Amino acid sequence: MTRVLVxxxxxxxxxxxxxxxxxxxxxxxxxxxxxxxxxxxxxHRPDLVVLDLGLPDMDGVEVIQGLRGWTxxxxxxxxxxxxxxDKVEALDAGADDYVTKPFGIDELLAxxxxxxxxxxxxxxEAPVVRIGRHSVDLAAHAVRTDDGGDVxxxxxxxxxxxxxxxxxxxxxxxxxxxxxxxxxxxQSETNYLRQYLAQLRRKLEDDPARPRHLLTEPGMGYRxxx
Amino acid sequence: MTRVLVxxxxxxxxxxxxxxxxxxxxxxxxxxxxxxxxxxxxxHRPDLVVLDLGLPDMDGVEVIQGLRGWTxxxxxxxxxxxxxxDKVEALDAGADDYVTKPFGIDELLAxxxxxxxxxxxxxxEAPVVRIGRHSVDLAAHAVRTDDGGDVxxxxxxxxxxxxxxxxxxxxxxxxxxxxxxxxxxxQSETNYLRQYLAQLRRKLEDDPARPRHLLTEPGMGYRxxx
DNA sequence: TCACACCTTGACGACGGCTTGACGCACCCG
DNA sequence: CGGGTGCGTCAAGCCGTCGTCAAGGTGTGA
Numbered sequence: 001m002t003r004v005l006v007x008x009x010x011x012x013x014x015x016x017x018x019x020x021x022x023x024x025x026x027x028x029x030x031x032x033x034x035x036x037x038x039x040x041x042x043x044h045r046p047d048l049v050v051l052d053l054g055l056p057d058m059d060g061v062e063v064i065q066g067l068r069g070w071t072x073x074x075x076x077x078x079x080x081x082x083x084x085x086d087k088v089e090a091l092d093a094g095a096d097d098y099v100t101k102p103f104g105i106d107e108l109l110a111x112x113x114x115x116x117x118x119x120x121x122x123x124x125e126a127p128v129v130r131i132g133r134h135s136v137d138l139a140a141h142a143v144r145t146d147d148g149g150d151v152x153x154x155x156x157x158x159x160x161x162x163x164x165x166x167x168x169x170x171x172x173x174x175x176x177x178x179x180x181x182x183x184x185x186x187q188s189e190t191n192y193l194r195q196y197l198a199q200l201r202r203k204l205e206d207d208p209a210r211p212r213h214l215l216t217e218p219g220m221g222y223r224x225x226x
Numbered sequence: 227m228t229r230v231l232v233x234x235x236x237x238x239x240x241x242x243x244x245x246x247x248x249x250x251x252x253x254x255x256x257x258x259x260x261x262x263x264x265x266x267x268x269x270h271r272p273d274l275v276v277l278d279l280g281l282p283d284m285d286g287v288e289v290i291q292g293l294r295g296w297t298x299x300x301x302x303x304x305x306x307x308x309x310x311x312d313k314v315e316a317l318d319a320g321a322d323d324y325v326t327k328p329f330g331i332d333e334l335l336a337x338x339x340x341x342x343x344x345x346x347x348x349x350x351e352a353p354v355v356r357i358g359r360h361s362v363d364l365a366a367h368a369v370r371t372d373d374g375g376d377v378x379x380x381x382x383x384x385x386x387x388x389x390x391x392x393x394x395x396x397x398x399x400x401x402x403x404x405x406x407x408x409x410x411x412x413q414s415e416t417n418y419l420r421q422y423l424a425q426l427r428r429k430l431e432d433d434p435a436r437p438r439h440l441l442t443e444p445g446m447g448y449r450x451x452x
Numbered sequence: 453t454c455a456c457a458c459c460t461t462g463a464c465g466a467c468g469g470c471t472t473g474a475c476g477c478a479c480c481c482g
Numbered sequence: 483c484g485g486g487t488g489c490g491t492c493a494a495g496c497c498g499t500c501g502t503c504a505a506g507g508t509g510t511g512a
Contacts, residue, residue: 074344084330084332084333087332088332088335088336091336091337091339092336092339095340096340096341096344097323097340106310106311106314107310107313109314110313110317110318111317111324113317113318114317114318114321114322114323115322118300118322118344118345119344154458155458169366169368170365170368171366171367171368189460189461190499190500191460192459193500194499194500194501195460195461195501195502196459197500197501198502201501216501217367218380218381218467218468218469218499219381219469219499219500220367220381220384223367223368380468380469380470381469382469383469415471416488417471417472417473417489418471419489420489420490421470421491423489423490424489424490427490442489442490444479444488444489445488
């Protein structure tokens with residue numbers, strides 16, 4: 001189920017978009033200003049953001065930059081201003097699309113499908129990977145041992161493992177892991193990472209003391225080695 | 227260099243777009259109808275297609291479907307028709323964006339940047355550099371030896387190597403290296419550079435005593451020679 | 453209400469990277 | 483020919499980071 005965060009300061013538009021999106025089987029969260037948008041994006045982790053530029057508390061471009069600082073979730077901008085300069089600024093700040101009011105709901109939904117289709121392509125990797133004697137099935141949310149048993153992971157462990165596995169062989173910085181799992185305000189709590197990486201290694205690595213797949217890059221981050 | 231295929235049946239628009247895109251350092255190919263567009267896409271492998279829907283020989287949606295049959299290159303549609311139904315059809319056929327004529331060239335260029343920025347994430351173009359028997363993958367933050375082993379670099383070593391590799395063949399002054407890695411107040415601690423360059427050569431060069439890629443320019447700085 | 457699973461927080465020893473100093477060598481210049 | 487400068491190398495100490503253990507806190511279901 002695709003999660004959408006809709007940000008608009010006009011309650012009736014907010015409500016209308018919410019109804020239309022929910023009717024299309026999207027999971028919808030609503031925010032009325034930029035601050036709420038950034039907070040909800042951090043806590044709710046949407047797969048798509050629909051953002052009105054005319055917010056009371058922040059400039060729309062600031063909201064885009066606030067999001068782009070730690071996530072590359074697709075952003076569709078709604079705006080009453082049709083000026084070329086506004087569009088360029090929003091798009092270059094990191095927005096994926098720019099729709100001028102008034103717009104048809106059919107068009108917006110088509111653009112939602114277009115950007116989510118493209119963003120979904122990124123996550124097309126093989127959803128099952130092997131770590132030691134275990135096979136991790138990201139799609140099924142399950143870890144099976146070769147002898148038939150299965151390993152239980154807590155939500156936080158899953159979240160962390162998911163990020164690492166989706167970047168096979170690549171270094172993932174501590175900052176990014178903390179951002180993605182715990183939220184933007186956790187940037188220095190590296191003890192969380194130490195704690196949960198140790199748990200993942202205990203559950204998945206053959207020799208937790210000498211990990212072969214969940215590797216530490218001292219001072220930089222962690223890496224999943226297939 | 228990003229390759230763009232522009233498809234339009236009006237020669238003057240074709241020419242104007244070509245000039246504007248080439249001025250922005252895009253490599254541009256032009257097609258005047260749908261058939262030519264599909265042929266050139268196959269032979270020319272563009273990174274982006276800008277497609278006018280009003281073509282003489284084929285319906286625009288057919289062109290999109292013809293492309294989507296074998297590639298997911300980003301497609302930006304240009305159209306004189308502002309109808310909601312046209313937009314929905316084009317977007318659902320696989321287009322990434324839909325711009326209604328008349329449009330500003332600045333807006334189009336911003337949309338070009340937006341879709342190529344997102345598509346670039348999928349391509350995972352890995353800038354891999356070779357040093358001796360090692361390949362350095364800057365994106366993955368990893369160094370692999372040809373026999374399969376991998377070399378571990380400390381954060382400072384990475385930082386230094388990154389700067390040198392990003393300026394291939396060019397001399398980088400000691401001052402700039404110190405400034406970028408250690409900070410503005412370190413401008414004369416050249417012993418740091420000697421220390422870390424020696425470590426990098428030990429880890430990467432085949433013969434650390436006679437470096438072939440990490441070269442010293444006495445009195446001036448260092449140079450990465452690919 | 454209790455039990456349990458999960459998350460958070462603190463503490464501590466071990467290890468390794470960073471810093472710093474010293475030395476030898478090659479080269480340049482007076 | 484002798485002094486100076488810049489570079490490469492080695493060694494040692496400091497300090498931050500990592501892995502680990504343990505305890506406290508919180509929410510949920512029985």
